[in-house]
Amino acid sequence: MTEAAAPVLADANVRQMLSPFGLDIEYTRAEGNALHYTDEEGREHRVVDFACGFGSLMLGHNNSEIAERAKEILDAKVPVHTQLAQHSHTNDLARALNEIIARELHTDEPYYALFGNSGAEAVEIAIKHAEFDRLQRARELLDGVEDNIAAVRDAVSDGGAQVSPEAYALAGVAGSAGLEDLVAEVRRHNEAAAATPPLFLTIEGSFHGKLASSIQLTYNEMFRLPFKSLSAQARFVPADQPDALAKIVSDERVAVLDLVVEDGVVRVVERDFPVFGAFFLEPIRGEAGIRPLSEEFARTIQQVCAELGCPVVSDEIQCGTGRSGAFFAASHIGLVGDYIILAKSLAGGIAKTGVVLVREGRYRNDFELIHSSTFGKDSFSSLIALKVIEMLEADGGAAYRAAEERGAKLKTMLEAVRADFPDVVKDVRGRGLMLGLEFHDQSEAASEIIREQTQHGYIGFAVAGYLLRKHGIRTFTTASALHTFRFEPSIYLGDEDIAQLETALRAVCGVLRRQDEKGFAVV
Template identity: 55%
Template sequence: MTHTDTAAAGPEVTEPELAEPHLRAVLGTAGLAVEYVRAQDNTLFRLDEDGTEIPVVDFAGGYGSVLLGHNRPEIVERATELLASGTPVHAQFSRHPYANRLAAELNRIVHRELGTGEPYFAIFANTGAEAVEAAIKHAEMDRGMRLAALREELAEHTASARAAVAAGTATVTAQALGRAGLDAAAAGGDFEALAAELERHNAEQFARPPLFLSLEGGFHGKLAASVQLTHNEGYRAPFKALAAQARFVPRERPDALKEIYAEERRTVRDVRVVDGRVEVTEREFPAFCAFLVEPIQGEGGIHVLSPEFAAEIQRFCESVDCPVVVDEIQSGMGRTGALLSSSQVGLRGDYYTLAKTLGGGIAKTSVMLVREARYRKEFEIVHSSTFAKDSFSCHIALKVLELLEADGGAAYRRAAERGEALRRMLTSVAEDFPGVVKEVRGRGLMLGMEFHDQSGSASPALRDAAAGGLFGYVLAGHLLHRHNVRTFPTASALNTLRFEPSLLLTDAEIAQLEGGLRDVCAIMRDEAGERLANGPAR
């Protein structure tokens, strides 16, 4: 397989296709394998056959990475200053005051939105998936240290009871043996038999792997651990043996939490001396390592977590001492009108993960925040990342926060206002095509439009696209080539198109998208798949 590139001032060059050629071919079938040569504000530019720039309105927005716009002038200026000044990108294992300033500024905003003063410690990374990996690693380290403390406490209690029995100040009762699952008569009241059985039972619990909880439809990355917390089985199945497993909780089903707790609850057996008798009690075992939640599911179809279900998750996790990891990688950083989208539904996390817009569309950076009550300082020694916490990305992230917070948070307000304008348009289209559009969902500048299944369409083109799993991509290709609009379906819900533009979105750009959506809706209504564009890849 080869690919032809034409340089600005040089001969045509044919190169072997080695950079993910299969993916490029798949994109080509939907007309999406185009090359963009420039980006500005809410627009990407590609070239037509004679080399003329074609502006394309970008509603994909780097999967939520460019809330402030492509190549935002203030961010480009800051990046230029940093590079020109020789800012140290590689100064690992040294003092990083700019990272501390960034952590402090994030804390200031988080405290304002959550109404708390509890510090959140920051662990920096490069991508959202890495931030999730850091969060689940930290949660397991915390659980492991709690397990070690529990194991030590159980051992101390056993030693104390053993000494009391040996001294004749305590006796082993039939009730204690029965609670341990032993035959009182056969054991003859022997403490060592009791201790051995308790050790056997407890050892089984301590040997169990951590259990993670995640919502159905959730997406938390594709790295070795994070992919197992992503609901899409197509992403998980090839790597199932590599990492921790998860239980997936149905959305908006509080009763499911009770069912899962009943099925997964584990206890250890403790022994204490009370009034001269050895007694066996059950204690809760920390089986649940973490519960990962997206306030708005990005790849799962733009489903918004309700305040009611958020409250149920909070109550459940507090009752079983399970930390909540709030994945704000797509929904956070101002996209819904607040730094933390979760704050708008009343969900408070023990961990937060932020990325994408944190880098202003230029720097590749992310952060995992851990509240003080959960933080383990030992994690700083066993976890690191080569490019994390560098001067360039931290200063860019500080500029991003400065822009978001300027003029009393005008950027947050604009994101909410532009999002409402976009939603009104999407709702209008949905109302005019009720047999085509199933639902409009989302908040702020993170919206989705779900279409009814087209697998039964009389149009072979629509039917085949639906059956082949390319339906949303085919619609995206049509919007690109006929309407110069760029968007994609959500990765795990291909009947849903995503709209995550920048806050620079104009009324004219909304109208341009509306024209495209009305066109594709009419094609589906008329079952006229032959009208779909299948533009040439370039």
């Protein structure tokens, strides 16, 4: 009798989905930009990894310097978890990040650091802090109204002011009513305004995580809609459309009423209630299809948010930590976020960490008393992140120059493929080592198989499986742009790796141009 196969109890459905495309591979070894797997005959195969942990491996798989540092930390028996104690390593990390902020974003204002264990958790922290800040601002606004009401009462009682007819009309109170009726209506209106749930702003195609709150900021409805009722909602702004942003802000604005005395007359004025929690954006939208945000739209967002008193949150989880050719991708477009979020490559592909950096003028000290994370702020991940920064900053930022140079060479190759296959490749875009190649939609393809794979959302898996099995290339489409393949290798990308990818992409383009029925079949 043969022994029964062990049941698959983790990711069983995903494994079943990958299997028809030959993507259900277990990798056994990784180094630099390469993954290795062993086939059924015991032969090892090298795969060039252009997915690289969806941007997490700026310094490659199992970087030897980072691995050695990890061993040193563990051998030294450095305490990993010391909650409710001083954390010099996290403070050193925060200071190192502030030095880069000052250099790249040209601001001397310090940023305070809040740590979590992943990018998605860091987004949750940012949402929580923004809501904590919004409620404080709302309370300050309403307290100010109450102070003004008291001042108006004193002025009217002393005979130094009279209520204008316009004040009654604006508040919706009969002209024959008295001051107390006006006060009661102002308070009733403001109570209703204060009950307005918070709204967050972000950009169409955005991806900010899949946890209960962060999923509300992720544009893809497949991920978001099942959990829509769980948390505060977002409004998605079309990219590079200032008029659309202005309309959303106008439609969602909420005002409270205030009483003031001007030249002996009591008047009702409207003041904006802080209904908008924050504007979350990615300087390069990864899952939208590797789409850099324009400098003009970034400037518009900052101007609008400044008028609203709404913080701008720069999500650099995927595009940051040097991937764009600078530590912060926002530095290319002049964007200075009130919050900055980092994760992925910050931990060097060895540890797991995420950090929210909050500008001093926005930071609420009391937030530290109501938020904590068991695996945030641990010494191991902080020391690894410090090593990553040391490596990136070495030799005057040689790593950033490498990302720019390697990215430029990779992009030139992708553009050459597009030039030779304009009927197959629609666009090439991105910056540094965060690039995307978009194929033309194949939902009306002449080939029945290619057409059906596209219509059912599987064409990306079919192409990825072909690239892997036939050409030793690993990459995938982005989450919300299923015709765009991502290329996010490490700075150690070699010319031979680029050449291998070019051969593979030209073969894919040939299959699509010929509409080869069997081209992507797994043999």
